[in-house]
Amino acid sequence: MNAAEHRLEPLLRSLEVRSNLDEADRQALRDLPFKVRTLDASTYILREGDLPESCAILISGFAYRQKLTGDGARQIIALHITGDPLDFQHLFLDVADHSIQMLTHGAVAMIPRKDIQHLVHTRPAIASAVVSNILVDSSISREWVLNVGRRDARARLAHLLCEFGSRMGALGLGGPDSCELPITQEQLADATGLTSVHVNRTLKALEAAGLIARSKRMISFPDWTRLREVGDFSARYLHLQIQESG
Amino acid sequence: MNAAEHRLEPLLRSLEVRSNLDEADRQALRDLPFKVRTLDASTYILREGDLPESCAILISGFAYRQKLTGDGARQIIALHITGDPLDFQHLFLDVADHSIQMLTHGAVAMIPRKDIQHLVHTRPAIASAVVSNILVDSSISREWVLNVGRRDARARLAHLLCEFGSRMGALGLGGPDSCELPITQEQLADATGLTSVHVNRTLKALEAAGLIARSKRMISFPDWTRLREVGDFSARYLHLQIQESG
Protein backbone atom coordinates (compact mmCIF):
# COMPACT_ATOMS: atom_id res chain seq x y z
CA MET A 1 0.00 0.00 0.00
CA ASN A 2 1.19 3.46 -0.93
CA ALA A 3 2.15 5.13 2.33
CA ALA A 4 0.54 8.38 1.23
CA GLU A 5 -2.71 6.73 0.14
CA HIS A 6 -5.84 8.28 1.54
CA ARG A 7 -7.21 6.16 4.37
CA LEU A 8 -10.65 5.88 2.76
CA GLU A 9 -9.29 4.61 -0.56
CA PRO A 10 -10.25 0.99 0.31
CA LEU A 11 -13.86 2.13 0.70
CA LEU A 12 -13.80 3.68 -2.76
CA ARG A 13 -12.39 0.52 -4.28
CA SER A 14 -15.05 -1.51 -2.53
CA LEU A 15 -17.94 0.68 -3.68
CA GLU A 16 -16.59 0.86 -7.21
CA VAL A 17 -16.70 -2.90 -7.57
CA ARG A 18 -20.43 -2.48 -8.20
CA SER A 19 -21.26 1.20 -8.57
CA ASN A 20 -20.07 3.93 -10.87
CA LEU A 21 -18.82 7.06 -9.16
CA ASP A 22 -17.51 10.13 -10.91
CA GLU A 23 -14.52 12.10 -9.73
CA ALA A 24 -16.72 14.55 -7.80
CA ASP A 25 -18.36 11.65 -5.93
CA ARG A 26 -14.96 10.19 -5.12
CA GLN A 27 -13.70 13.50 -3.87
CA ALA A 28 -16.80 14.02 -1.75
CA LEU A 29 -16.13 10.67 -0.10
CA ARG A 30 -12.48 11.51 0.48
CA ASP A 31 -13.52 14.82 2.04
CA LEU A 32 -15.62 13.10 4.69
CA PRO A 33 -14.42 13.73 8.22
CA PHE A 34 -13.38 10.56 10.03
CA LYS A 35 -11.36 9.17 12.90
CA VAL A 36 -9.21 6.08 12.51
CA ARG A 37 -9.29 3.46 15.26
CA THR A 38 -6.70 0.72 15.26
CA LEU A 39 -8.14 -2.46 16.73
CA ASP A 40 -6.84 -5.83 17.88
CA ALA A 41 -8.36 -9.11 16.86
CA SER A 42 -11.69 -9.84 18.55
CA THR A 43 -12.30 -6.24 19.62
CA TYR A 44 -15.95 -5.29 19.34
CA ILE A 45 -16.75 -2.62 16.75
CA LEU A 46 -20.44 -2.66 17.61
CA ARG A 47 -22.57 -4.56 20.09
CA GLU A 48 -26.14 -5.72 19.74
CA GLY A 49 -28.30 -3.06 21.38
CA ASP A 50 -25.96 -0.15 20.65
CA LEU A 51 -27.23 3.09 19.14
CA PRO A 52 -24.27 4.04 16.97
CA GLU A 53 -23.74 7.68 16.05
CA SER A 54 -21.06 7.02 13.50
CA CYS A 55 -20.53 4.69 10.65
CA ALA A 56 -17.63 2.22 10.68
CA ILE A 57 -15.67 1.44 7.53
CA LEU A 58 -13.13 -1.38 7.64
CA ILE A 59 -9.96 0.09 6.13
CA SER A 60 -7.58 -2.72 6.95
CA GLY A 61 -7.87 -6.25 8.27
CA PHE A 62 -10.89 -8.52 8.54
CA ALA A 63 -14.06 -8.46 10.63
CA TYR A 64 -17.22 -10.47 11.16
CA ARG A 65 -20.82 -10.07 12.29
CA GLN A 66 -22.31 -12.44 14.82
CA LYS A 67 -25.42 -13.24 16.80
CA LEU A 68 -25.77 -15.44 19.88
CA THR A 69 -28.58 -17.75 20.92
CA GLY A 70 -29.96 -17.54 24.42
CA ASP A 71 -27.76 -20.40 25.55
CA GLY A 72 -24.62 -18.87 24.13
CA ALA A 73 -24.19 -20.67 20.82
CA ARG A 74 -22.59 -18.35 18.32
CA GLN A 75 -23.43 -17.90 14.67
CA ILE A 76 -21.23 -15.82 12.43
CA ILE A 77 -23.56 -14.00 10.05
CA ALA A 78 -21.09 -12.39 7.66
CA LEU A 79 -17.39 -11.96 6.99
CA HIS A 80 -15.94 -8.61 6.01
CA ILE A 81 -12.76 -7.66 4.24
CA THR A 82 -10.75 -4.49 3.79
CA GLY A 83 -12.87 -1.72 2.30
CA ASP A 84 -16.25 -3.02 3.46
CA PRO A 85 -18.64 -0.57 5.07
CA LEU A 86 -19.79 -2.20 8.31
CA ASP A 87 -22.53 0.10 9.37
CA PHE A 88 -24.57 1.62 6.59
CA GLN A 89 -27.56 0.03 8.26
CA HIS A 90 -27.45 2.61 11.01
CA LEU A 91 -27.97 5.48 8.62
CA PHE A 92 -31.60 4.32 8.70
CA LEU A 93 -32.14 2.10 11.77
CA ASP A 94 -31.32 2.98 15.35
CA VAL A 95 -30.69 -0.14 17.38
CA ALA A 96 -28.01 -2.64 16.37
CA ASP A 97 -29.55 -6.09 15.99
CA HIS A 98 -26.21 -7.92 15.98
CA SER A 99 -22.57 -7.43 16.97
CA ILE A 100 -19.51 -6.81 14.85
CA GLN A 101 -16.02 -7.87 15.90
CA MET A 102 -12.55 -7.73 14.43
CA LEU A 103 -11.38 -11.06 13.06
CA THR A 104 -7.77 -9.88 12.80
CA HIS A 105 -5.84 -6.84 13.86
CA GLY A 106 -6.84 -3.95 11.64
CA ALA A 107 -8.28 -0.46 11.45
CA VAL A 108 -11.66 1.14 11.10
CA ALA A 109 -12.61 4.63 9.97
CA MET A 110 -15.44 6.14 11.97
CA ILE A 111 -17.51 8.63 10.00
CA PRO A 112 -20.28 10.64 11.67
CA ARG A 113 -23.70 9.43 10.58
CA LYS A 114 -24.92 12.87 9.63
CA ASP A 115 -22.02 13.49 7.24
CA ILE A 116 -22.69 10.34 5.27
CA GLN A 117 -26.40 11.05 5.39
CA HIS A 118 -25.71 14.43 3.88
CA LEU A 119 -23.81 12.86 0.98
CA VAL A 120 -26.58 10.33 0.47
CA HIS A 121 -29.11 13.13 0.21
CA THR A 122 -27.08 15.29 -2.15
CA ARG A 123 -25.29 12.78 -4.40
CA PRO A 124 -27.52 10.24 -6.13
CA ALA A 125 -24.60 8.09 -7.24
CA ILE A 126 -23.43 7.75 -3.66
CA ALA A 127 -26.93 7.02 -2.44
CA SER A 128 -27.16 4.31 -5.03
CA ALA A 129 -23.77 2.88 -4.06
CA VAL A 130 -24.77 2.83 -0.40
CA VAL A 131 -28.07 1.09 -1.02
CA SER A 132 -26.45 -1.35 -3.44
CA ASN A 133 -23.94 -2.25 -0.78
CA ILE A 134 -26.77 -2.86 1.67
CA LEU A 135 -28.62 -4.99 -0.85
CA VAL A 136 -25.61 -7.12 -1.68
CA ASP A 137 -25.03 -7.80 2.02
CA SER A 138 -28.65 -8.83 2.14
CA SER A 139 -28.24 -11.13 -0.85
CA ILE A 140 -25.24 -12.74 0.82
CA SER A 141 -27.30 -13.36 3.96
CA ARG A 142 -29.93 -15.13 1.90
CA GLU A 143 -27.31 -17.32 0.29
CA TRP A 144 -26.00 -18.16 3.75
CA VAL A 145 -29.47 -19.29 4.82
CA LEU A 146 -29.44 -21.67 1.87
CA ASN A 147 -25.89 -22.74 2.59
CA VAL A 148 -26.51 -23.53 6.24
CA GLY A 149 -30.01 -24.88 5.68
CA ARG A 150 -29.57 -27.16 2.72
CA ARG A 151 -25.96 -28.08 2.01
CA ASP A 152 -23.93 -30.77 3.76
CA ALA A 153 -20.70 -29.98 5.57
CA ARG A 154 -18.46 -30.55 2.55
CA ALA A 155 -20.45 -28.32 0.21
CA ARG A 156 -21.06 -25.78 2.92
CA LEU A 157 -17.39 -25.23 3.60
CA ALA A 158 -16.46 -25.30 -0.06
CA HIS A 159 -19.12 -22.68 -0.74
CA LEU A 160 -17.89 -20.43 2.02
CA LEU A 161 -14.33 -20.65 0.72
CA CYS A 162 -15.47 -19.90 -2.83
CA GLU A 163 -17.36 -16.85 -1.66
CA PHE A 164 -14.39 -15.61 0.29
CA GLY A 165 -11.99 -16.20 -2.60
CA SER A 166 -14.30 -14.48 -5.07
CA ARG A 167 -14.77 -11.43 -2.91
CA MET A 168 -11.06 -11.14 -2.24
CA GLY A 169 -10.38 -11.51 -5.94
CA ALA A 170 -12.92 -8.85 -6.89
CA LEU A 171 -11.09 -6.36 -4.68
CA GLY A 172 -7.71 -7.35 -6.03
CA LEU A 173 -6.65 -8.84 -2.70
CA GLY A 174 -4.94 -12.14 -3.32
CA GLY A 175 -4.00 -13.83 -6.54
CA PRO A 176 -6.18 -15.93 -8.81
CA ASP A 177 -5.65 -19.09 -6.85
CA SER A 178 -4.78 -18.17 -3.32
CA CYS A 179 -5.57 -15.61 -0.67
CA GLU A 180 -5.22 -14.79 2.98
CA LEU A 181 -7.73 -16.56 5.24
CA PRO A 182 -6.95 -15.57 8.80
CA ILE A 183 -9.74 -17.50 10.48
CA THR A 184 -9.68 -20.31 13.02
CA GLN A 185 -11.51 -23.56 12.48
CA GLU A 186 -13.77 -22.71 15.36
CA GLN A 187 -14.79 -19.47 13.64
CA LEU A 188 -15.29 -21.37 10.41
CA ALA A 189 -17.56 -23.69 12.37
CA ASP A 190 -19.54 -20.76 13.72
CA ALA A 191 -19.93 -19.39 10.20
CA THR A 192 -21.21 -22.67 8.79
CA GLY A 193 -23.33 -23.91 11.68
CA LEU A 194 -21.00 -26.85 12.27
CA THR A 195 -18.64 -28.01 15.00
CA SER A 196 -14.96 -27.20 14.95
CA VAL A 197 -14.21 -30.93 15.09
CA HIS A 198 -16.30 -31.57 12.03
CA VAL A 199 -14.84 -28.57 10.23
CA ASN A 200 -11.40 -29.99 10.86
CA ARG A 201 -12.27 -33.35 9.38
CA THR A 202 -14.08 -31.83 6.42
CA LEU A 203 -11.24 -29.44 5.67
CA LYS A 204 -8.80 -32.31 5.70
CA ALA A 205 -11.01 -34.22 3.30
CA LEU A 206 -11.15 -31.24 0.94
CA GLU A 207 -7.40 -31.00 1.15
CA ALA A 208 -6.91 -34.71 0.55
CA ALA A 209 -9.13 -34.40 -2.52
CA GLY A 210 -6.82 -31.71 -3.87
CA LEU A 211 -9.46 -28.98 -3.74
CA ILE A 212 -7.73 -26.69 -1.31
CA ALA A 213 -4.33 -26.32 0.32
CA ARG A 214 -3.72 -24.61 3.63
CA SER A 215 -0.66 -23.13 5.22
CA LYS A 216 -0.66 -20.77 8.16
CA ARG A 217 -3.13 -18.02 7.42
CA MET A 218 -3.23 -18.59 3.69
CA ILE A 219 -5.45 -20.80 1.62
CA SER A 220 -4.95 -21.78 -2.01
CA PHE A 221 -7.26 -23.25 -4.56
CA PRO A 222 -5.40 -25.79 -6.70
CA ASP A 223 -8.62 -26.78 -8.48
CA TRP A 224 -10.98 -23.84 -8.42
CA THR A 225 -13.36 -25.37 -10.96
CA ARG A 226 -13.91 -28.49 -8.94
CA LEU A 227 -14.13 -26.55 -5.68
CA ARG A 228 -16.95 -24.49 -7.20
CA GLU A 229 -18.72 -27.67 -8.22
CA VAL A 230 -18.38 -29.24 -4.81
CA GLY A 231 -19.52 -26.01 -3.16
CA ASP A 232 -22.40 -25.55 -5.62
CA PHE A 233 -21.09 -22.04 -6.04
CA SER A 234 -22.24 -19.44 -8.52
CA ALA A 235 -21.19 -15.84 -8.00
CA ARG A 236 -24.46 -14.35 -9.20
CA TYR A 237 -25.62 -13.48 -5.71
CA LEU A 238 -22.52 -11.33 -5.18
CA HIS A 239 -23.72 -9.00 -7.94
CA LEU A 240 -20.22 -8.27 -9.18
CA GLN A 241 -20.36 -6.11 -12.27
CA ILE A 242 -17.71 -8.12 -14.02
CA GLN A 243 -18.62 -11.77 -13.80
CA GLU A 244 -15.40 -13.61 -13.14
CA SER A 245 -14.51 -17.27 -13.28
CA GLY A 246 -15.60 -17.48 -9.66
CA MET B 1 -61.95 -5.05 4.50
CA ASN B 2 -63.80 -2.01 3.22
CA ALA B 3 -64.83 -2.81 -0.34
CA ALA B 4 -63.92 0.68 -1.49
CA GLU B 5 -60.48 0.60 0.12
CA HIS B 6 -57.64 1.61 -2.11
CA ARG B 7 -55.71 -1.43 -3.32
CA LEU B 8 -52.38 -0.08 -2.04
CA GLU B 9 -53.67 0.54 1.47
CA PRO B 10 -51.99 -2.66 2.77
CA LEU B 11 -48.64 -1.28 1.59
CA LEU B 12 -49.20 1.92 3.53
CA ARG B 13 -50.09 -0.01 6.66
CA SER B 14 -46.98 -2.12 6.24
CA LEU B 15 -44.63 0.84 5.77
CA GLU B 16 -46.20 2.74 8.64
CA VAL B 17 -45.39 -0.03 11.06
CA ARG B 18 -41.86 1.35 11.11
CA SER B 19 -41.76 4.66 9.27
CA ASN B 20 -43.60 7.94 9.67
CA LEU B 21 -45.32 9.22 6.55
CA ASP B 22 -47.30 12.44 6.32
CA GLU B 23 -50.53 12.76 4.40
CA ALA B 24 -48.73 14.01 1.27
CA ASP B 25 -46.47 10.95 1.30
CA ARG B 26 -49.46 8.69 1.69
CA GLN B 27 -51.25 10.38 -1.16
CA ALA B 28 -48.19 10.17 -3.38
CA LEU B 29 -48.10 6.42 -2.78
CA ARG B 30 -51.81 6.07 -3.51
CA ASP B 31 -51.32 8.00 -6.75
CA LEU B 32 -48.76 5.53 -8.05
CA PRO B 33 -49.85 3.78 -11.23
CA PHE B 34 -50.16 0.02 -10.84
CA LYS B 35 -51.70 -3.11 -12.27
CA VAL B 36 -53.25 -5.76 -10.05
CA ARG B 37 -52.51 -9.39 -10.81
CA THR B 38 -54.53 -12.08 -9.08
CA LEU B 39 -52.42 -15.18 -8.58
CA ASP B 40 -52.97 -18.77 -7.51
CA ALA B 41 -50.90 -20.51 -4.89
CA SER B 42 -47.39 -21.44 -6.07
CA THR B 43 -47.43 -19.05 -9.04
CA TYR B 44 -44.05 -17.43 -9.57
CA ILE B 45 -43.94 -13.68 -9.03
CA LEU B 46 -40.27 -13.48 -9.94
CA ARG B 47 -37.67 -16.00 -10.99
CA GLU B 48 -33.96 -16.04 -10.28
CA GLY B 49 -32.24 -14.47 -13.26
CA ASP B 50 -35.14 -12.16 -14.18
CA LEU B 51 -34.59 -8.47 -14.88
CA PRO B 52 -37.82 -7.04 -13.46
CA GLU B 53 -39.10 -3.72 -14.75
CA SER B 54 -41.75 -3.33 -12.14
CA CYS B 55 -42.01 -3.65 -8.43
CA ALA B 56 -44.38 -6.19 -6.87
CA ILE B 57 -46.34 -5.38 -3.71
CA LEU B 58 -48.27 -8.18 -2.05
CA ILE B 59 -51.74 -6.74 -1.47
CA SER B 60 -53.50 -9.91 -0.38
CA GLY B 61 -52.45 -13.44 0.53
CA PHE B 62 -49.04 -14.83 1.43
CA ALA B 63 -45.82 -15.35 -0.52
CA TYR B 64 -42.32 -16.67 0.01
CA ARG B 65 -38.80 -16.30 -1.36
CA GLN B 66 -36.73 -19.35 -2.17
CA LYS B 67 -33.41 -20.51 -3.53
CA LEU B 68 -32.46 -23.94 -4.83
CA THR B 69 -29.20 -25.83 -4.53
CA GLY B 70 -27.67 -27.39 -7.62
CA ASP B 71 -29.21 -30.73 -6.80
CA GLY B 72 -32.68 -29.33 -6.30
CA ALA B 73 -32.96 -28.97 -2.54
CA ARG B 74 -35.12 -25.99 -1.71
CA GLN B 75 -34.60 -23.40 0.98
CA ILE B 76 -37.29 -20.89 1.78
CA ILE B 77 -35.50 -17.63 2.54
CA ALA B 78 -38.37 -15.46 3.73
CA LEU B 79 -42.11 -15.44 4.28
CA HIS B 80 -44.23 -12.47 3.24
CA ILE B 81 -47.63 -11.34 4.36
CA THR B 82 -50.23 -8.93 3.03
CA GLY B 83 -48.78 -5.46 2.53
CA ASP B 84 -45.16 -6.52 2.12
CA PRO B 85 -43.18 -5.03 -0.75
CA LEU B 86 -41.56 -7.95 -2.54
CA ASP B 87 -39.24 -6.20 -4.88
CA PHE B 88 -37.71 -3.00 -3.60
CA GLN B 89 -34.37 -4.65 -4.23
CA HIS B 90 -34.80 -4.18 -7.96
CA LEU B 91 -35.00 -0.45 -7.66
CA PHE B 92 -31.22 -0.71 -7.27
CA LEU B 93 -30.08 -4.10 -8.56
CA ASP B 94 -30.82 -5.60 -11.95
CA VAL B 95 -30.72 -9.38 -11.80
CA ALA B 96 -32.92 -11.31 -9.39
CA ASP B 97 -30.78 -13.56 -7.21
CA HIS B 98 -33.71 -15.65 -5.94
CA SER B 99 -37.29 -16.52 -6.81
CA ILE B 100 -40.56 -15.38 -5.25
CA GLN B 101 -43.70 -17.51 -5.28
CA MET B 102 -47.20 -17.21 -3.94
CA LEU B 103 -47.80 -19.31 -0.86
CA THR B 104 -51.58 -18.93 -1.08
CA HIS B 105 -53.99 -17.49 -3.58
CA GLY B 106 -53.72 -13.70 -3.49
CA ALA B 107 -52.97 -10.55 -5.40
CA VAL B 108 -50.00 -8.44 -6.24
CA ALA B 109 -49.80 -4.82 -7.37
CA MET B 110 -47.18 -4.22 -10.02
CA ILE B 111 -45.75 -0.70 -9.97
CA PRO B 112 -43.31 0.46 -12.65
CA ARG B 113 -39.79 0.78 -11.26
CA LYS B 114 -39.31 4.30 -12.52
CA ASP B 115 -42.42 5.61 -10.76
CA ILE B 116 -41.28 4.34 -7.39
CA GLN B 117 -37.77 5.55 -8.11
CA HIS B 118 -39.19 8.98 -8.75
CA LEU B 119 -40.93 9.00 -5.37
CA VAL B 120 -37.76 7.81 -3.68
CA HIS B 121 -35.83 10.69 -5.22
CA THR B 122 -38.37 13.36 -4.41
CA ARG B 123 -39.79 12.30 -1.03
CA PRO B 124 -37.22 11.68 1.71
CA ALA B 125 -39.75 10.05 4.04
CA ILE B 126 -40.61 7.52 1.36
CA ALA B 127 -36.97 6.90 0.57
CA SER B 128 -36.38 6.26 4.23
CA ALA B 129 -39.37 3.93 4.46
CA VAL B 130 -38.15 1.98 1.43
CA VAL B 131 -34.63 1.58 2.73
CA SER B 132 -35.89 0.69 6.22
CA ASN B 133 -38.02 -2.01 4.70
CA ILE B 134 -34.99 -3.37 2.87
CA LEU B 135 -32.91 -3.26 6.04
CA VAL B 136 -35.50 -5.07 8.11
CA ASP B 137 -35.73 -7.83 5.51
CA SER B 138 -31.98 -8.04 5.78
CA SER B 139 -32.12 -8.24 9.56
CA ILE B 140 -34.65 -11.06 9.30
CA SER B 141 -32.32 -12.95 6.96
CA ARG B 142 -29.53 -12.69 9.49
CA GLU B 143 -31.78 -14.03 12.21
CA TRP B 144 -32.68 -16.92 9.93
CA VAL B 145 -29.02 -17.77 9.49
CA LEU B 146 -28.76 -18.00 13.27
CA ASN B 147 -31.98 -19.95 13.50
CA VAL B 148 -31.01 -22.53 10.92
CA GLY B 149 -27.36 -22.63 11.92
CA ARG B 150 -27.53 -22.86 15.67
CA ARG B 151 -30.93 -23.88 17.00
CA ASP B 152 -32.30 -27.41 17.23
CA ALA B 153 -35.50 -28.42 15.48
CA ARG B 154 -37.76 -27.60 18.40
CA ALA B 155 -36.38 -24.11 18.95
CA ARG B 156 -36.11 -23.48 15.25
CA LEU B 157 -39.78 -24.14 14.60
CA ALA B 158 -40.89 -22.30 17.71
CA HIS B 159 -38.83 -19.30 16.61
CA LEU B 160 -40.30 -19.29 13.15
CA LEU B 161 -43.81 -19.42 14.56
CA CYS B 162 -43.06 -16.58 16.97
CA GLU B 163 -41.72 -14.45 14.16
CA PHE B 164 -44.75 -15.12 12.03
CA GLY B 165 -47.17 -14.42 14.87
CA SER B 166 -45.37 -11.20 15.79
CA ARG B 167 -45.38 -9.89 12.25
CA MET B 168 -49.02 -10.74 11.75
CA GLY B 169 -49.85 -9.06 15.04
CA ALA B 170 -47.92 -5.93 14.14
CA LEU B 171 -50.05 -5.54 11.03
CA GLY B 172 -53.25 -6.19 12.90
CA LEU B 173 -53.82 -9.48 11.09
CA GLY B 174 -54.88 -12.09 13.60
CA GLY B 175 -55.68 -11.77 17.26
CA PRO B 176 -53.26 -11.74 20.16
CA ASP B 177 -53.06 -15.50 20.39
CA SER B 178 -53.90 -16.96 17.03
CA CYS B 179 -53.48 -16.27 13.35
CA GLU B 180 -53.74 -17.75 9.90
CA LEU B 181 -50.82 -19.95 8.91
CA PRO B 182 -51.55 -21.35 5.48
CA ILE B 183 -48.33 -23.31 5.04
CA THR B 184 -47.71 -27.01 4.55
CA GLN B 185 -45.33 -28.94 6.74
CA GLU B 186 -43.11 -29.47 3.73
CA GLN B 187 -42.81 -25.71 3.25
CA LEU B 188 -42.17 -25.30 6.95
CA ALA B 189 -39.38 -27.84 6.52
CA ASP B 190 -37.92 -25.88 3.63
CA ALA B 191 -38.02 -22.72 5.71
CA THR B 192 -36.23 -24.28 8.65
CA GLY B 193 -33.73 -26.52 6.86
CA LEU B 194 -35.42 -29.64 8.20
CA THR B 195 -37.35 -32.58 6.75
CA SER B 196 -41.13 -32.61 6.55
CA VAL B 197 -41.14 -35.81 8.59
CA HIS B 198 -39.16 -34.19 11.33
CA VAL B 199 -41.25 -31.04 11.21
CA ASN B 200 -44.32 -33.19 11.72
CA ARG B 201 -42.88 -34.88 14.78
CA THR B 202 -41.59 -31.65 16.24
CA LEU B 203 -44.87 -29.85 15.67
CA LYS B 204 -46.72 -32.64 17.42
CA ALA B 205 -44.33 -32.39 20.32
CA LEU B 206 -44.91 -28.63 20.58
CA GLU B 207 -48.63 -29.27 20.50
CA ALA B 208 -48.41 -32.01 23.12
CA ALA B 209 -46.48 -29.60 25.33
CA GLY B 210 -49.34 -27.10 25.05
CA LEU B 211 -47.28 -24.49 23.24
CA ILE B 212 -49.28 -24.36 20.04
CA ALA B 213 -52.57 -25.64 18.71
CA ARG B 214 -53.31 -26.26 15.06
CA SER B 215 -56.49 -26.54 13.11
CA LYS B 216 -56.79 -26.33 9.35
CA ARG B 217 -54.92 -23.24 8.24
CA MET B 218 -54.93 -21.58 11.61
CA ILE B 219 -52.45 -21.75 14.43
CA SER B 220 -52.97 -20.55 17.98
CA PHE B 221 -50.57 -19.85 20.77
CA PRO B 222 -52.03 -21.01 24.10
CA ASP B 223 -48.80 -20.19 25.91
CA TRP B 224 -47.03 -17.42 24.05
CA THR B 225 -44.57 -16.76 26.86
CA ARG B 226 -43.32 -20.29 26.95
CA LEU B 227 -43.27 -20.54 23.16
CA ARG B 228 -41.00 -17.51 23.07
CA GLU B 229 -38.72 -19.12 25.61
CA VAL B 230 -38.55 -22.39 23.71
CA GLY B 231 -37.94 -20.51 20.46
CA ASP B 232 -35.36 -18.20 22.05
CA PHE B 233 -37.34 -15.39 20.47
CA SER B 234 -36.86 -11.69 20.96
CA ALA B 235 -38.54 -9.30 18.54
CA ARG B 236 -35.70 -6.81 18.49
CA TYR B 237 -34.52 -7.87 15.05
CA LEU B 238 -37.95 -7.03 13.59
CA HIS B 239 -37.36 -3.36 14.44
CA LEU B 240 -41.01 -2.75 15.25
CA GLN B 241 -41.47 0.76 16.54
CA ILE B 242 -43.79 -0.34 19.28
CA GLN B 243 -42.20 -3.21 21.14
CA GLU B 244 -44.98 -5.68 21.81
CA SER B 245 -45.18 -8.70 24.04
CA GLY B 246 -43.83 -10.72 21.11
Added chain:
DNA sequence: CGTACGTTTGATCTTTCTCAATAATGGTGG
Protein backbone atom coordinates in the same frame (compact mmCIF):
# COMPACT_ATOMS: atom_id res chain seq x y z
C1' DC C 1 10.93 -23.08 28.15
C1' DG C 2 6.38 -22.90 29.59
C1' DT C 3 1.76 -21.28 28.66
C1' DA C 4 -2.11 -20.44 25.75
C1' DC C 5 -4.35 -21.25 21.80
C1' DG C 6 -5.41 -23.83 17.82
C1' DT C 7 -5.34 -28.32 15.40
C1' DT C 8 -5.84 -33.17 14.99
C1' DT C 9 -7.51 -37.69 16.18
C1' DG C 10 -10.38 -41.46 18.27
C1' DA C 11 -14.57 -43.37 20.27
C1' DT C 12 -19.23 -42.96 21.19
C1' DC C 13 -23.75 -40.87 21.15
C1' DT C 14 -27.86 -38.16 19.20
C1' DT C 15 -30.40 -35.71 16.24
C1' DT C 16 -32.16 -35.74 12.17
C1' DC C 17 -32.66 -38.02 7.65
C1' DT C 18 -34.29 -41.68 4.63
C1' DC C 19 -37.38 -44.93 3.06
C1' DA C 20 -41.82 -46.74 3.13
C1' DA C 21 -46.41 -47.26 4.19
C1' DT C 22 -50.91 -45.67 5.87
C1' DA C 23 -54.40 -42.26 7.08
C1' DA C 24 -56.58 -37.76 6.62
C1' DT C 25 -58.12 -33.93 4.09
C1' DG C 26 -59.77 -30.92 0.50
C1' DG C 27 -61.45 -30.27 -3.87
C1' DT C 28 -63.77 -32.09 -8.20
C1' DG C 29 -67.09 -33.95 -11.30
C1' DG C 30 -71.23 -36.40 -11.47
Added chain:
DNA sequence: CCACCATTATTGAGAAAGATCAAACGTACG
Protein backbone atom coordinates in the same frame (compact mmCIF):
# COMPACT_ATOMS: atom_id res chain seq x y z
C1' DC D 1 -74.54 -35.50 -1.51
C1' DC D 2 -71.17 -39.02 -2.85
C1' DA D 3 -67.11 -41.37 -5.01
C1' DC D 4 -62.63 -40.35 -6.48
C1' DC D 5 -58.17 -38.20 -6.79
C1' DA D 6 -54.33 -35.52 -5.37
C1' DT D 7 -52.15 -33.50 -1.81
C1' DT D 8 -50.83 -33.38 2.89
C1' DA D 9 -50.22 -35.41 7.45
C1' DT D 10 -48.79 -39.18 10.36
C1' DT D 11 -46.26 -43.17 11.93
C1' DG D 12 -42.53 -46.77 12.16
C1' DA D 13 -37.93 -48.72 11.52
C1' DG D 14 -33.33 -48.26 10.26
C1' DA D 15 -29.27 -45.42 8.61
C1' DA D 16 -26.18 -41.58 8.64
C1' DA D 17 -24.32 -37.08 9.20
C1' DG D 18 -22.71 -34.55 12.50
C1' DA D 19 -22.23 -33.64 17.67
C1' DT D 20 -19.98 -34.62 21.97
C1' DC D 21 -16.35 -35.93 24.99
C1' DA D 22 -11.67 -36.49 25.79
C1' DA D 23 -6.99 -36.44 24.87
C1' DA D 24 -2.72 -35.57 22.41
C1' DC D 25 -0.12 -32.80 19.46
C1' DG D 26 1.80 -28.26 17.33
C1' DT D 27 3.08 -23.80 17.27
C1' DA D 28 3.55 -18.92 18.49
C1' DC D 29 4.97 -15.97 21.72
C1' DG D 30 6.40 -13.76 26.04
